[in-house]
Amino acid sequence: MLAAWKNRVQRVIALVLSLLERYPHVVALFGFCSGLFSFMMVDRHRAGFARAMAIVMLVSWLWLMLENLLTERVRKRFGWSVPPGLLRYATQLIHQESLFFVLPFFFVTTTWNSGQAVFTGALAIAGLISITDPVYYKWLAGRRWTFLGYHTLTLFAVLLTALPIILQLSTPESYKWALGIAVALSFPSLVVSVGIHKWWRWVALLGLTLCIGAAGWFGRAWVPPSTLWMTEMALTEQFDNSQRTPGDSLEQISVAQIRSQGLYAYTAISAPRGLDERIYHVWRQNGKEVDRIALDIHGGREAGYRAWTHKQNFPGDPSGRWQVQVVTEVGQVIGTLRFEVTP
Incomplete structure (x- = not known):
C-alpha cells in the first residue's frame, strides 16, 4: 500500500516537473495575475480575501525558511526525497507570488520624486528577475550573498504589506516588526553563508546583522507605507x-x-x-x-x-x-x- 502510494506521488511530481519545464512562463503569468487580483480585492476593501491572501504569503515564507528541515523529515518518514527541481520551482514561485502581490501596493503608495522610487524600483527589478529564468537561476540563485539579499528584501516587503492587513497593526508597528523579523531570519542564513569557525567571525556577523537593521531603520523615509x-x-x-x-x-x-x-x-x-x-x-x-x-x-x-x-x-x-x-x-x-x- 505504501509503495503504491509513493509511486503515485512520484508520478504526479514527475508530471508537474515536466509541465513546468515545458511551460515555464505559465508560472510567471500566474504569479503576476494573482498579484494584481489580490491588490484589486484589497483596494475594494474585501478585507477577508486580503487577509487570507496575506496569510498564504506568510505561510509560504515559513515553509521556505524551514524547507531543508521539512524535506529531511519527509525523507526519513516516507523514505523518499522531494526532487530538487520541484523545490527550485517552488522557491521561485513563492518569490514571484510575493513580489507581484506587493508590487501594486508599492507602485500606488510611492512618492516618485523622492528616495522611495529607489526602493520600489529595486522591488520591480526583483520581480523581473523572478520571471526571467536565466537570470534567476544562473546569476541570482548561484550567488549565496546576492540571493540572501534578494530573499530578505522580498520578505521585508511582504511583511510590510501583510502585517497591517492581517493584524491591523499601524504603519509604525508594522515597520518595526517587519524589519525585526526580516533581520532575525536573515541571521541563520548569514551563519551558513559565512561558515563560522572562529570567535571573531561571530562578532563580525553580529555587527553585520546590526548594520543591516540600522540601515533599514534610518532609511525608513525611503520606504513607502505600502497600505496607505x-x-x-x-x-x-x-x-x-x-x-x-x-x-x-x-x-x-x-x-x-x-x-x-x-x-x-x-x-x-x-x-x-x-x-x-x-x-x-x-x-x-x-x-x-x-x-x-x-x-x-x-x-x-x-x-x-x-x-x-x-x-x-x-x-x-x-x-x-x-x-x-x-x-x-x-x-x-x-x-x-x-x-x-x-x-
Whole structure:
C-alpha cells in the first residue's frame, strides 16, 4: 500500500516537473495575475480575501525558511526525497507570488520624486528577475550573498504589506516588526553563508546583522507605507466644513492672500478597513520644517479618509517654496503638496 502510494506521488511530481519545464512562463503569468487580483480585492476593501491572501504569503515564507528541515523529515518518514527541481520551482514561485502581490501596493503608495522610487524600483527589478529564468537561476540563485539579499528584501516587503492587513497593526508597528523579523531570519542564513569557525567571525556577523537593521531603520523615509495611499490632495484658500470638500487647488499664492485667510491642506488617504493611524501634515518653507500637525485617520472608506489642516500662523517672511508633506509616525512619506508664496 505504501509503495503504491509513493509511486503515485512520484508520478504526479514527475508530471508537474515536466509541465513546468515545458511551460515555464505559465508560472510567471500566474504569479503576476494573482498579484494584481489580490491588490484589486484589497483596494475594494474585501478585507477577508486580503487577509487570507496575506496569510498564504506568510505561510509560504515559513515553509521556505524551514524547507531543508521539512524535506529531511519527509525523507526519513516516507523514505523518499522531494526532487530538487520541484523545490527550485517552488522557491521561485513563492518569490514571484510575493513580489507581484506587493508590487501594486508599492507602485500606488510611492512618492516618485523622492528616495522611495529607489526602493520600489529595486522591488520591480526583483520581480523581473523572478520571471526571467536565466537570470534567476544562473546569476541570482548561484550567488549565496546576492540571493540572501534578494530573499530578505522580498520578505521585508511582504511583511510590510501583510502585517497591517492581517493584524491591523499601524504603519509604525508594522515597520518595526517587519524589519525585526526580516533581520532575525536573515541571521541563520548569514551563519551558513559565512561558515563560522572562529570567535571573531561571530562578532563580525553580529555587527553585520546590526548594520543591516540600522540601515533599514534610518532609511525608513525611503520606504513607502505600502497600505496607505493618497486618493485626493488639495491646497486651497476655501474649505466647506459641512461637506468636507476643498476649493480649487493652488500652486501659487501671494503673501497678502495667506495673511488674510490662511491655507487649507486637504488630503484623502485610503487604508485597509479597521486600521487606525496617526499621520502628520508637515509644513516646510524652503526645505525647513516650520510646523507639524497631527491627524488621526481610520481605514475603510472607498474614497479615502478625509483630513485637513488650516494654517494661519506663518513666518515673518513667508515667501518662497513650500511643501506640505503627509508622513507617518516613523517618517514615511505618503504624499507631498507643493506650492509657492510670492511677494
